Amino acid sequence: MAIICWLRVHTDNHEAKSLGHVTVVVVGGTGDLARKYLWQGFFQLYSDQVGKGHTFSFYGGGLTPTEKGTPVLFGILKELACPLELSAERCALIKDQFLHLSKYHQLNTTEDYEKLNQQIKQQVEQEGMVEAGRLFYLSVPAFAYAGIAEKINNTSRPPSDAWLRVVLEKPFGHDLYSAQALDKKLSGQLKEEEMYRIDHYLGKQ
Numbered sequence: 304m305a306i307i308c309w310l311r312v313h314t315d316n317h318e319a320k321s322l323g324h325v326t327v328v329v330v331g332g333t334g335d336l337a338r339k340y341l342w343q344g345f346f347q348l349y350s351d352q353v354g355k356g357h358t359f360s361f362y363g364g365g366l367t368p369t370e371k372g373t374p375v376l377f378g379i380l381k382e383l384a385c386p387l388e389l390s391a392e393r394c395a396l397i398k399d400q401f402l403h404l405s406k407y408h409q410l411n412t413t414e415d416y417e418k419l420n421q422q423i424k425q426q427v428e429q430e431g432m433v434e435a436g437r438l439f440y441l442s443v444p445a446f447a448y449a450g451i452a453e454k455i456n457n458t459s460r461p462p463s464d465a466w467l468r469v470v471l472e473k474p475f476g477h478d479l480y481s482a483q484a485l486d487k488k489l490s491g492q493l494k495e496e497e498m499y500r501i502d503h504y505l506g507k508q
Contacts, residue, residue, distance in 0.1 A: 362419065
């Protein structure tokens with residue numbers, strides 16, 4: 304799913320921007336879904352795209368304070384499996400790069416999101432990069448979507464010439480009414496083209 308989302312974003316922006324820095328933020332980055340599937344997908348994504356014109360940084364966000372969340376995240380990342388198409392030596396190099404580009408960041412309050420935004424901007428400026436876009440992957444319960452979307456909208460948007468994508472990775476409501484209510488809340492914070500709704504139960508089999 305991570306790879307599909309990246310490919311769609313990359314295709315949409317290929318003509319306008321062929322180079323730039325991409326920031327990936329997995330909100331709920333130490334949870335069960337991220338541990339089992341998402342980080343492996345993003346590692347595969349990085350191994351496919353490294354050296355093709357984009358630079359990357361990865362953040363695992365969670366409610367846990369940084370000093371406790373950091374070792375949990377890196378415990379997950381160290382267990383990532385090598386893509387079959389890579390040699391052991393090549394995989395070891397790319398995995399080391401991936402770990403170096405990844406950080407844990409506490410994401411709970413509005414101030415936490417503001418600090419993340421400043422950290423992203425500082426990195427881009429210090430390394431002389433152009434920001435291509437930001438991908439927020441919400442691996443959290445659906446009741447948290449609206450609050451997180453508001454924080455992203457108010458504090459963490461990229462520059463106007465870069466894209467924003469927010470992936471909603473959970474069942475989207477429990478019936479038509481709840482889905483419509485959630486959609487209304489989200490549409491007040493995010494544009495339609497900025498949202499990717501994924502109900503993983505639909506494709507489970």
